[in-house]
Amino acid sequence: MKNPLVLIFAFALLTTAILATGGTQLSSVQIGKASYYGREFEGRKTASGEVFRNSDFTCAHKKYPFGTILKVTNQNNRLSTIVKVNDRGPFVKSRIIDLSETSARSIGIYQRGLATVKIEPLNIIKMTKNLDSTFNCNDVLDCLGNPAKLNGYSISLWRTKNLIHLLYIANELYLNEELENVYVVGFGANENRTYHIVISNIPNKSETLKQIDLYERKGYMIVKTLSSFK
Numbered sequence: 001m002k003n004p005l006v007l008i009f010a011f012a013l014l015t016t017a018i019l020a021t022g023g024t025q026l027s028s029v030q031i032g033k034a035s036y037y038g039r040e041f042e043g044r045k046t047a048s049g050e051v052f053r054n055s056d057f058t059c060a061h062k063k064y065p066f067g068t069i070l071k072v073t074n075q076n077n078r079l080s081t082i083v084k085v086n087d088r089g090p091f092v093k094s095r096i097i098d099l100s101e102t103s104a105r106s107i108g109i110y111q112r113g114l115a116t117v118k119i120e121p122l123n124i125i126k127m128t129k130n131l132d133s134t135f136n137c138n139d140v141l142d143c144l145g146n147p148a149k150l151n152g153y154s155i156s157l158w159r160t161k162n163l164i165h166l167l168y169i170a171n172e173l174y175l176n177e178e179l180e181n182v183y184v185v186g187f188g189a190n191e192n193r194t195y196h197i198v199i200s201n202i203p204n205k206s207e208t209l210k211q212i213d214l215y216e217r218k219g220y221m222i223v224k225t226l227s228s229f230k
Helices: 006-011 101-106 129-137 163-176 205-217
Strands: 030-036 058-060 069-074 080-087 095-099 115-122 153-160 182-187 194-202
Touching (some): 030 101, 069 095, 080 095, 080 101, 080 163, 095 101, 129 163, 129 182, 153 182, 163 182, 163 194, 194 205
Parallel strands (some): 030 095
Antiparallel strands (some): 030 115, 069 080, 153 194, 182 194
């Protein structure tokens, strides 16, 4: 069984910001009802000024500061997702969070519409000069934070400019799905740099198509071969 902090420790070799707590550092925990955005909100500006995309792992919350990373766990099936707060809401008294569609799909509430969830703010990983340098100087890193090379076919599951958010999601994949071939791949430089969560070492095209279908069913909405982004 994998140590739940193995990836975090490795990625932030990273940093002195990681404490050996044995789990998530929490400032508060909430339990309540979660809903999700309708597709009519696609492309609209959120309260933070960011454009809303249903394919991003984001959410609306009434109080957490914009940029806060939250772990949201469905209390019925224990599936979890990692989202960033970039909007305000929900404006229904009985609900505590609105999720993007991909986040709702990933924890199995898209068909139901509502679910009871637990919300935990994550604050283990902090951006430091070392962390920033590690991921800006290396375009491909493996799940232990080491410079690596991709082999065979590769697929991108999700991409963002927010490195911290991506590391949390990569950590969830590595730990919960027992994946060894999870990579962080960076494209571009400075303000144009985008990070991808990549599954690599896929042996052939047929298996690649199966993996794309698998992760789409898991809730990822824009799964493509990595070569599509080059």
